[in-house]
Amino acid sequence: MSGTETRLAVAIVGGLHADARRTAVREILRTVPGSVALHHDLSSAADGAVRRTVRDGRGLLGAGDAPLVNDCACCALREDLVPELLRLADGGGHRLAVVELWDSVEPQAVAAVIAAEGEPLKLTGVATAVDPALLVPCLTDGDDLAEAGLAAAPRDQRTIADTFARQLEYPTVIAVFEGGAADRPSDDGDHALLAQLTPGARRVRTSEAALGPALLVGFDVAAAAARQHPACALLPQECDEHGVSTVVWRRERPFHPGRLYAALEDLTCAAARSRGRFWLADRPDTLLSWDAAGGALCVESAGPWMAALPAAAWEMVPAERRVAASLDWHPRHGDRRQHLTFTSPGLDRDGLLTLLDSCLLTDAEYAAGPDGWRKLPRAFDELLDPVA
Structure with a gap:
């Protein structure tokens, strides 16, 4: 048979x-x-x-x-x-x-x-x-x-x-x-x-x-x-129809870990469903996944960004991820970027965008570069590196 x-x-x-x-x-x-x-x-x-x-x-x-x-x-x-x-x-x-x-x-x-x-x-x-x-x-x-x-x-x-x-x-x-x-x-x-x-x-x-x-x-x-997979997930597109909105937020700068951590509750409750990938200034090599529903948020490491891998390792990465990385490639950051989507009835678009943007590094913080970023408070250690 x-x-x-x-x-x-x-x-x-x-x-x-x-x-x-x-x-x-x-x-x-x-x-x-x-x-x-x-x-x-x-x-x-x-x-x-x-x-x-x-x-x-x-x-x-x-x-x-x-x-x-x-x-x-x-x-x-x-x-x-x-x-x-x-x-x-x-x-x-x-x-x-x-x-x-x-x-x-x-x-x-x-x-x-x-x-x-x-x-x-x-x-x-x-x-x-x-x-x-x-x-x-x-x-x-x-x-x-x-x-x-x-x-x-x-x-x-x-x-x-x-x-x-x-x-x-x-x-x-x-x-x-x-x-x-x-x-x-x-x-x-x-x-x-x-x-x-x-x-x-x-x-x-x-x-x-x-x-x-x-x-x-x-x-x-x-x-x-x-x-x-967070690195190449098929995420919702920008939309506003019949009182239901999807906001797609894409930025190149990393998050300030302390300000993002302080905003987690408000961001988690901002939409019925939110998903995506993001990066923190103090963890520039780690691709982080964002997965929220029902007022609860799961933040996890999804491995390294492609830009953090040696060139020889690229061939071992699935083709879908290589394509996604190439579409997002930045001359300084590589594929590192913020890509979060929020979908919900009655979404406060302006308030959400303002809150998200406030969590990014300021011009002065960004100018300090990766060496300076690593000295920022490691607010996510408890979530990402829990003690057994």
Whole structure:
């Protein structure tokens, strides 16, 4: 069963909005002949097992329990999923296997597992199902998944907002649900927010017959990972529509670490979602990532800037990153720059830009050069170099 024509197409459909996700999967099963859906329900993990179901458009085909692995529901999913997909492939008769993820499972890790298996499986699409009316409530919800009963492991420390943001930004298809799962129907502002947050994805209504075919065109795991990497991420573009704005802030000067640290709370709360990359004057060789949702900010090192690498190391860097660096190249700083995006209804554009600009080095501070910058207060040591 090694020929390309005998490979089983596999598509992933995920998302925190369960009604939207189930509707999307149901529509795919109805419109794509030979399709079957697998779902691992992690809500029963506290009882020591993960419940697996397999169904097609006519109903349930089978069910079983997958034992926990290392007390981790997601590990159980990974251990059980591929064997089930291989069983379906070996049995023949199926054109498409839809992997319906449980609420808080993120598609990126599952996509990597399926793609790594290779033949006879072929990952052909990844979608997140979304109810637009629930966008703002989810993106502004800073509660831990555990508090909502959605944790995928005992030590799962993710929040609803950051999990939902990653579910939105990874796939190439957004399945848009109009079933009224929220207390109110979605409006133009909700759809504008969705469009601005997912610039590289195709948006298809869950009621459209085109949803299934959209998940059969193919999916490049390496390219998807590159779109998420802070150095070359596909970030939203400048926009202002239906009361929803995206501000793209790009500057060449480094941040003053002390002034930026003092402004973190205001900047984090300025928008429902903000992302990007930046550099600090006292850490000129470190590319830093900015990831904020639900009133919480994650700042992490994403490795060195390209300009800080020896020329011989450039060939070992993915092509997408080399291209991104060349587009941003500055004769003095190389690819070092500030590139942050803020997306939200009711965004205070002028106030945000003023605050961001105030955190940059002044003319006098900038003139001191890298030797002087390294003497500035190291305000981010606790965030970036925590003591174990």
